[in-house]
Amino acid sequence: MKTFKKVLWVLGILLVLIVLGATFFINSLKPDYSGQKPLKGLSGDVTVYYDSYGIPHIYSEKEEDAFRALGYVHAQDRLWQMELLRRVAKGRLSEVFGPDLLETDKFFLSLGIDENTRKTVKELDMNSRTVMLCNAYLDGINAFIEDGPKPVEFYLTGLDVEPFTIGDIYDAVGYMAFSFAQAHKTDPLLTDIYNDLGQEYLDDMTIYSDASTVWIKNFKDNAVDTVSKDVMSTVSRALKKLPIPQFEGSNSWVLGPNKTKSGKVILANDPHIGFAQPSVWYEAHLSTPTYEKYGYHLAGVPFPLLGHDRNLAYGLTMFQNDDLDFYVEETNASDSTLYKTEKGWEKYEIVKKTILVKDGDPVSFEYKTTRHGPVLNGIAEQVKDQRPIAMSWMYTKWENRVLDALYGISHAQNIEEFKKALPKIHAPGLNVMYGDVKGNVAWWASAQLYQMPDSTSTKFFLDGVSGTQEPVRYLDFSENPSAVNPPWNYVYSANNQPDSIAGMLYPGYYLPENRAKRIVELLEPKDDWDKESVSEMILDVTSSVNPELVRELIKLLDVSHLQQEQLVLIDELRKWDGTYSLDSKSAVLYHRCEYFVLKNTFEDELGKERFEQFLSTHLMKRQIAWGAIMKVGKWWDNVLTPNIKETRNDVVLKSFVDAWISLKTDLGQNTDDWTWEKVHTLEHKHPIGEVESLRKYFNVGPFPIVGTREVINNLAFPYDSTGYYKVNSGPSTRRIIDFSDIENSLSILPTGQSGNPLSEHYDDQAEMFVNGEFRKMMMNKEEIMQKAHSQLDFKPVSEQ
Template sequence: MIKRILIVLAVLIVVALLGSFVFYQSLKPDLQGELTLEGPEQEVEVYFDEYGIPHIYAQSETDAQFALGYVHAQDRLFQMEMMRRLGHGRLSEILGPDFVKTDRFFRTLGIGETAREAAQAFNQLPDDDPVKRAALAYFKGVNAFMESGPTPIEFRILGIEKAPFTPEDAYAIFGYMAFSFAQAFRTDPLVTRIHDKLGAAYLADLDVHWNPMAQVIPTFSGRGKDSLLSDGFNIDKLFETLPVRPFIGSNGWVIGPSKTKSGKVIFSNDTHIAYSSPSVWYEAHIEYPGLSLYGNYLGGIPFAVIGHNRHHAIGLTMLENDDIDFYLEKINPENPGEVWFKDHWEPLRVRRETIHVKGAEDVVFEVKETRHGPIVNEALDHVAHTTDQPVSVWWIYTKFLPKNLESAYWMGRSKTMAEVKKAVSLGHAPGLNVMYGDVEGNIAWWSYGKLPRRPAHVNSKLFLDGSTGTDEVEQFFDFEDNPHAENPPWGFVYSANNQPDTMAGYLHPGYYIPEDRARRIWNLLSPENEWD
């Protein structure tokens, strides 16, 4: 009897192991064989190299983009799902009450609302617009995998219902990317608390202003030259809980022909992204008549944001500019729906948000907005513990309709330096250093983003006065006046997240990284003219 029971148990164990093996194998991505799918107009070949990197060969751009979307989803669908949920503030739907504060914060910022507006504008583009055609082909490929491919194990465990990917999701992901680059959320509340509690003298050693002794990124246009810390919900704690790691740091340099043995450009870029599994980047190569592009993609984004084609290479580092201001607001004591500005009361804009929470009741709340942006006291304890006065957030990303898709598309597909520069000029946030080098021997560095001019008296790292009108942004610089260098006489361009030099007589405030990496790059590249 015991022997029979043991035999039955052994058989059950073997069957369970075989079943688990078969189930596991069914979830693995298809790296060989043939698929018949609705979408491509002609046959597309996808070759996966020894590192699992897809090389896509198609007869048209839309077919290449469809295949890219399909294999991207095949390899990274859960990552893509989490990134879009982050931007939209929808983690609680699958992860439960622990993420309500995170969702509330991102919804308060208005990333999802900005994404919807950007998608509406994008959808109104003509159907033959090349950016629209290529992006929609990518999403069609992603959704084809969602319909016909195996459901990732994470979807099964968390009970995630599949939903099609759209341009709105891409803009939400770009919004999270812009947020993760913004240092003001970490810095400004703390600097303000130190200033208010201990006095301005205590800020002297914190280097919260531009440092005239630092190693700057030289510009060239050809025209001339802890008790203070809150125990509550703050940005550092938020980053610790996020299922997608933030984008932090980078190095980049491009050496011109005058300083290389070959007389050709040497290009280097390493993006310091926090470790994660899978990696934040998705490496892929697409080729069709007229383009061969090898690049790195973000989950849910149809176009490479760094990479190279046959004409040029593009790299990125964080600009570290200050694109966020906090404003102290004065609410009407007789009418809490109004806020004072200059000499009159203005109505607050109110939007209602509903967070669906797994295993709990929905959380419904209102976001109140001034002309500067949403009031964040209830969404961010780090701000609430700094002042009892309502504080709004002015963020460049939500002040303009994002054109990140258009910018990324043309940066990868342009064929001249002038065309790439035009593509870079389309972006307004996040702030980036775009590194460039091409086969014609041109090198360049451009600041990506809209850069504001603030009044001379304003310290943008402190909470500003939102009621008087004296602390408002005065204007935005033309792209030509953004810090940049094109074919500089010293023969190279570089960035290590350090502060850029003056441009148009203005020093842009920011959260620039200490100069050690930048100075090392400068000291190594400056004297040598035989690089290979």
């Protein structure tokens, strides 16, 4: 018995030691927000004050030192995110997640982002301020990798950490540029519809600009086929497995002095990006004698894409211009190494790559490139006896000066210096929003635009052989859409169609007018805006378009065949003002009906796979309101019932019945339970959270949430057959910059500042975000010091 007790004591002690050791190990992986740290390369001390939400306020005497410290603190909160983002363009996700990501790696390698990065880095001026500050930032990241604890994700995946280089910064920006592009989803689908169904079907789709919708107005004030199916499915599969979010849309408006109560400019901005954990932006406030900026940073990028100081503020939305075209090439029948051009036969360039795969053998593959770009056939799976399709993308074809642009806008002191940096943004296309303390408001569409030959539509595959469908000219930046200090006293963007200048419209994949219409509707009549009313507007969840559409379609229902409970909900729907509150039943019925209208209209002709592709495009969003009011058209008839000619009335009635049955099945017999909070939820997913047992430790949520797609508070979701609207993109931050009270400007992040699951700031803003709350962006040093949650001091290594 004594021996047995001794064994139990030993086992108990071992268990305690194991628990203590595990606890000590886990605690050692937390970010360190206080104390002193040596940091190589510093010329002087740097002090970092962390506020109560983990935002670093970095103070130093020299700008390079501030950026070194930024690199360190950014890495200790977001190293895992940095690691994933730099791996996308290099085709190195399979090293982390195994063969399931092979297709994604092949696709992104073929885009040529990393090849473009290599070329750009070789040509850099290493003595430029841009490069010097980038290298200082990288020194900080690599110092953390050398001295700090690896985040827990690296232990779970068995991944080693390699030093970061300036090429990683360009690769991160390149991924951002591609994720904006809508052509890869839309052009193959439209080409396929044309080849398969014919022009009549395309005539009934809103492919081009609709002059009846709300457009962004310009103002210049000088004083201030079967192949397409393969391409379509290849791209779709590759992007679906991507473990990091894509950029989707955005809202922004800037109010001039005549529109505000204080007579000072107010800027509002909420870029719409796919939700993930960690969230996209890392907030940081840097202050030196020569530079100050409160900014929002992408993982691994030193210069903020969104920012403000006491002089000016800027924000971004996606321009949605068309900068990606597909060309049909022709291979020589007797020599497959050659492809045809108007000048004769040219040799394909063969690019060979090897992808390392976790728990597997390396995979080698190769692809061809032409003068237009990579040939997409066979990148994901070999396709025999098909015409080659090459992708021409502005980002990889033009000199890459995007980092110089980001340096320029973040260091500008006035509107002239700010504007001077914008022509360096060739891709992605951005609507750059600007306001300053002097009362200037401005919007510029920043992108390298080009003019195609007359009657050439870039929404379809182009002729790569004849040379007749190549760009005619590249436009000067002065020809881009813009508005500087317009007489209506505000500028805005909601990714909608810009008006023409220089006698032309710009091809693009613009979103429907819904958000734009609501923004203009709210801004126009009011001239006494303040921070509080702007914060209410940025949270607006009312659609100006959906109720009009509802009332139009309800007229088509034969109510004599409806049950009493159906009539009650139809009557509520008729009176609905388009507001998406948690208790709304009309919102549920509307979206369930809308899905079935789309399904019953398009799926019979497109088939299941192409219909799902269609649902993922901006084209679908534009089609909803435009197509539903079309009384006659090719799409209404169900081609699977050849003896019956269906009409719009038939489709609407069937869709209502289908929606009603599905709601009864999913949400129960009691219609009082059919509320928006039951179906519209937000969960911020971490890649490791895909493992069910780890989900609660890494994912944040789910939460019921107000809003919907294409309202100002744009909480968007994919349509699918489940009938549940799981939000996958929306405001990546909400910012309100008020120059009458710059030190009390407002912001919020969707989850938290840190990407480290062990940090107290991993999810401390998540419920605030869902509840529509804000927190202050502090800039006053005395207040920051007084309210600091903790203080981290960096010292030059020589002093230790």
